[in-house]
Amino acid sequence: MVRIELDKVTKRIRKNTVLHEVTLKMHEGRIYGLQGVNGSGKTMLMRTVIGLIRPTEGSVSVNGRILGRDMEFPESIGFLLENPAFLGQYSGYENLNMLAGIKGRALTGQIKDCIRAVGLDPEDKKKYRKYSLGMKQRLGIAAAIMEEPDIVVLDEPTNALDESGVRLVQDILRREKARGALVILSCHDIGILRELSDEIFRMEAGRVVEHICLNDERQEEGGDA
Amino acid sequence: MLRQMIRMECRKAFRNKMFYTAVAAGCIITLFALVYYIGIYQNELTMMQADDVNPMHEASGLFNFWIGGEPFSFGSAAYFFMFPLLTAIPYGWSYCGEKRSGYIRTAVVQAGKKAYFLAKYTAVFLSGALAMVIPLAFDFLLSALFFPAVMPSPVYCTSTGIFYDSLMSMFYYTVPLLYVLIYLLIDFIFGGLIACISYAAACFVRYRVVAVILPLFFMLAVHYLRQFVYISAEVRYKEISPMFFLRPVQAAYPASWAVILAEMAALFLVTFFLSVIWERKHEIY
Amino acid sequence: MRFIRYFLFDLKQGALHNKALLLTPAAIGALVFLDFLFKAHRYLAIGAIEESVSYGDYWFYLYGGMKEYTPGPGNAFSFPVVWMLVFAAVPFVLLNYPFRDMGGIGQQILVRSRSRSTWWLSKCCWNFVGTVLYHLMLQTVGAALFLLFGMDLTYRIHMDFIRVVYDALHEELWERSALPLAVLVLPALVSAAVNMLQMTLSLFVRPMFGFFAAALLLLASAYLMSPVLAGNYAMAYRCDWMLKGGVTGRAGLTAAAALFVAAFLLGLVRFHFYDILEE
Numbered sequence: 108m109v110r111i112e113l114d115k116v117t118k119r120i121r122k123n124t125v126l127h128e129v130t131l132k133m134h135e136g137r138i139y140g141l142q143g144v145n146g147s148g149k150t151m152l153m154r155t156v157i158g159l160i161r162p163t164e165g166s167v168s169v170n171g172r173i174l175g176r177d178m179e180f181p182e183s184i185g186f187l188l189e190n191p192a193f194l195g196q197y198s199g200y201e202n203l204n205m206l207a208g209i210k211g212r213a214l215t216g217q218i219k220d221c222i223r224a225v226g227l228d229p230e231d232k233k234k235y236r237k238y239s240l241g242m243k244q245r246l247g248i249a250a251a252i253m254e255e256p257d258i259v260v261l262d263e264p265t266n267a268l269d270e271s272g273v274r275l276v277q278d279i280l281r282r283e284k285a286r287g288a289l290v291i292l293s294c295h296d297i298g299i300l301r302e303l304s305d306e307i308f309r310m311e312a313g314r315v316v317e318h319i320c321l322n323d324e325r326q327e328e329g330g331d332a
Numbered sequence: 333m334l335r336q337m338i339r340m341e342c343r344k345a346f347r348n349k350m351f352y353t354a355v356a357a358g359c360i361i362t363l364f365a366l367v368y369y370i371g372i373y374q375n376e377l378t379m380m381q382a383d384d385v386n387p388m389h390e391a392s393g394l395f396n397f398w399i400g401g402e403p404f405s406f407g408s409a410a411y412f413f414m415f416p417l418l419t420a421i422p423y424g425w426s427y428c429g430e431k432r433s434g435y436i437r438t439a440v441v442q443a444g445k446k447a448y449f450l451a452k453y454t455a456v457f458l459s460g461a462l463a464m465v466i467p468l469a470f471d472f473l474l475s476a477l478f479f480p481a482v483m484p485s486p487v488y489c490t491s492t493g494i495f496y497d498s499l500m501s502m503f504y505y506t507v508p509l510l511y512v513l514i515y516l517l518i519d520f521i522f523g524g525l526i527a528c529i530s531y532a533a534a535c536f537v538r539y540r541v542v543a544v545i546l547p548l549f550f551m552l553a554v555h556y557l558r559q560f561v562y563i564s565a566e567v568r569y570k571e572i573s574p575m576f577f578l579r580p581v582q583a584a585y586p587a588s589w590a591v592i593l594a595e596m597a598a599l600f601l602v603t604f605f606l607s608v609i610w611e612r613k614h615e616i617y
Numbered sequence: 618m619r620f621i622r623y624f625l626f627d628l629k630q631g632a633l634h635n636k637a638l639l640l641t642p643a644a645i646g647a648l649v650f651l652d653f654l655f656k657a658h659r660y661l662a663i664g665a666i667e668e669s670v671s672y673g674d675y676w677f678y679l680y681g682g683m684k685e686y687t688p689g690p691g692n693a694f695s696f697p698v699v700w701m702l703v704f705a706a707v708p709f710v711l712l713n714y715p716f717r718d719m720g721g722i723g724q725q726i727l728v729r730s731r732s733r734s735t736w737w738l739s740k741c742c743w744n745f746v747g748t749v750l751y752h753l754m755l756q757t758v759g760a761a762l763f764l765l766f767g768m769d770l771t772y773r774i775h776m777d778f779i780r781v782v783y784d785a786l787h788e789e790l791w792e793r794s795a796l797p798l799a800v801l802v803l804p805a806l807v808s809a810a811v812n813m814l815q816m817t818l819s820l821f822v823r824p825m826f827g828f829f830a831a832a833l834l835l836l837a838s839a840y841l842m843s844p845v846l847a848g849n850y851a852m853a854y855r856c857d858w859m860l861k862g863g864v865t866g867r868a869g870l871t872a873a874a875a876l877f878v879a880a881f882l883l884g885l886v887r888f889h890f891y892d893i894l895e896e
Binding site: 353357403404405406408409410413414417421490491493539540541542544545548549552555556558559560563581582583584 | 648651652655656659688689690691692693694695696698699701702705706709712713717823824825826828829832833836837840841
């Protein structure tokens with residue numbers, strides 16, 4: 108069972124308030140969408156949940172434990188933030204294998220399956236520096252899900268992907284949700300966001316201005332029908 | 333288009349925190365020299381007041397107590413060691429940064445390659461040149477508040493450090509202000525060219541911090557060449573290291589116009605060729 | 618166990634695969650060797666020294682530094698270029714890796730390790746090992762060149778050579794014939810402490826200013842012979858083992874250790890609150 112709670116999270120960087128009293132609750136087995144224009148604070152919110160930045164005020168807790176006080180990073184989390192970054196001199200598989208070695212949770216077979224799941228070839232010896240943008244994005248997604256983390260945070264995962272790639276990501280996210288992961292997703296394509304998410308938080312200037320429960324809407328529509 | 337690009341690049345070069353930081357750091361370093369020499373001048377003043385026979389007024393004045401006129405204080409040592417960093421910090425990193433961010437694609441498509449690279453070279457040159465000269469001018473003006481602008485006398489050449497074979501020694505002992513201004517001009521040009529080393533380096537390196545620090549090591553390497561050049565006690569060498577000849581005072585060997593102009597030309601040709609001509613030929617991804 | 622994996626990753630990526638870390642000291646070592654060789658031959662030819670030099674003299678030439686500077690007419694400050702090159706190159710070479718890592722795959726590793734302290738500790742260990750590797754490389758290249766040229770590969774030193782190079786008066790120095798082990802180790806330890814300071818400062822200001830501060834500290838140490846300025850302990854010439862009234866080796870070890878630990882602890886606290894943002 109996984110839950111994330113943000114309690115009046117505010118983040119100031121120099122003189123800018125990038126997050127303003129954000130209060131959210133998230134549970135496992137659901138996909139939470141973050142919607143907003145560039146600079147609305149979506150990525151900053153994700154960074155706060157991952158533990159890469161500390162809130163100036165308020166707190167982020169994961170399963171009741173506060174980030175930055177009780178633990179530095181969530182115990183089980185996979186993420187893709189902005190541009191994926193790996194070591195250029197290694198292949199995709201070598202990069203993921205190296206990362207998997209840290210926790211030792213993902214086996215070789217699992218890593219290869221993950222790479223195949225995102226549409227790449229695990230046997231491909233091509234070095235990461237020669238990858239196209241789309242391939243880099245796919246590898247980033249594979250890194251985020253390969254250890255079957257409890258929390259999956261994906262920032263614009265459909266960037267640079269073709270139609271088949273976008274469909275692949277959608278399938279992956281549905282599978283993650285079915286597995287019971289808590290998925291936080293941002294995407295500029297509102298259609299995809301609405302299709303995948305159970306709840307959407309719309310952000311503007313660092314604040315959550317709207318909270319849409321799509322799951323309830325879908326159930327109501329289903330009921331009406 | 334070129335004029336607009338130059339204006340835009342210069343605005344970016346001068347209206348940025350790194351420029352202000354570099355100039356402020358340079359000015360702070362010069363204050364070390366000023367404070368040191370204020371102390372020395374107080375002692376000299378006491379001695380002068382006590383000496384009726386030969387107070388040696390001409391031995392202690394603005395022109396040998398400002399940071400450019402003396403090679404003894406820590407401020408002077410630090411400034412003329414760190415200046416390659418101080419000149420590169422304002423804008424030497426910009427080409428690296430713009431390549432990585434992809435901004436270069438937009439700029440080049442809008443303005444054309446020639447305008448972009450030339451404007452960038454101009455802005456880097458000017459920002460480096462000003463970062464070099466502003467702290468020196470600041471120190472000179474501030475020193476003028478504390479030390480009298482006494483006309484130096486060749487009788488006290490061991491105190492001034494300007495000897496008969498020093499560069500422009502005639503000017504120093506007749507029109508010292510012109511001497512200072514000419515040296516500031518030399519420093520202005522060299523400061524700009526040294527900043528352009530970081531721009532040229534940015535054509536080969538990925539990281540801004542590496543591009544900014546490389547000019548210091550380049551200058552250190554040139555300085556190290558002295559170990560191989562100055563091998564005889566009998567030969568009257570000329571100073572080849574900018575870390576010494578950019579000081580308006582002789583630190584070791586006298587400076588020479590031939591060396592200064594040759595190094596200036598070499599720096600300009602190499603940096604201009606690499607950053608404006610050669611780099612322009614490459615594709616921008 | 619996790620820390621060891623982390624550290625091995627840093628060692629591999631940040632040291633063993635770091636071409637600059639391996640090639641820079643090799644280049645410096647070779648260049649300084651040539652300079653040293655030409656000087657030694659010249660001095661021998663003019664009778665300034667009595668016998669041929671040995672590896673100990675080369676080591677001293679690399680790490681000697683300069684005599685104490687006393688400002689005065691006819692005595693302009695001239696920084697020790699060999700020493701500055703040796704000690705300024707290593708913070709430059711080690712500067713970029715931690716911050717490159719933090720913005721790249723390092724984020725993935727950091728979050729997976731779930732410990733900022735582990736990341737910082739690993740980087741500190743990498744910094745130390747990188748510094749030691751640099752100095753080892755520097756000395757190994759020198760040793761290899763000594764072997765190649767068939768020169769005396771012992772730690773013997775020749776006082777006449779040292780006096781000529783450092784323009785020292787007879788009565789200023791002790792009569793020594795070989796380098797002791799403690800003296801061999803101290804410059805590398807001080808170098809590690811300065812690099813550690815740079816890495817910590819770079820958490821507060823931009824890395825280029827961290828380097829600026831490290832370079833300024835080295836220059837200040839050359840300018841002023843003071844036990845407070847750590848660089849003095851990295852100058853073999855200024856140690857009391859060589860220079861009468863010089864800085865003591867024990868104080869040097871203490872200063873280096875204190876600086877290293879202080880920088881480590883300050884960095885640990887700072888990194889705990891550090892916002893990891895891609896730039």
